[in-house]
Amino acid sequence: MRWLVLLLIAIVATLVGINLGWRFVFAPLLALALLRWSIASLRVLVTDAKDLQKEPDGPAPVGGDERTLFWCEECGTEVLLLVRGSSRAPSHCGQRMNERTELLNN
Numbered sequence: 390m391r392w393l394v395l396l397l398i399a400i401v402a403t404l405v406g407i408n409l410g411w412r413f414v415f416a417p418l419l420a421l422a423l424l425r426w427s428i429a430s431l432r433v434l435v436t437d438a439k440d441l442q443k444e445p446d447g448p449a450p451v452g453g454d455e456r457t458l459f460w461c462e463e464c465g466t467e468v469l470l471l472v473r474g475s476s477r478a479p480s481h482c483g484q485r486m487n488e489r490t491e492l493l494n495n
């Protein structure tokens with residue numbers, strides 16, 4: 390059933406494109422793509438905010454005989470974690486950083 394609807398839309402889009410000009414086909418497609426992308430981005434923000442609220446412990450200092458580093462796959466930046474505010478990794482270059490825990494030999 391779904392492919393039938395898609396086929397119908399494709400036929401209508403082709404007819405409109407040929408008769409009225411392709412800008413009437415591609416402009417709405419572009420608008421739809423942008424709309425979906427912005428809604429997806431907003432959803433990520435809301436999900437992140439919910440994750441933050443779920444942690445009742447509050448910030449806890451990192452200590453003991455291990456240290457936690459976050460590194461950015463994109464540019465190679467490394468960050469040393471001193472206080473853990475949430476279980477989420479920080480972001481750098483538009484993506485989540487990778488976590489690495491090292492044991493310290495005292």
Ligand SMILES: [Zn+2]
Nearest residue numbers: 461464481482
């Ligand atoms: Zn980076």
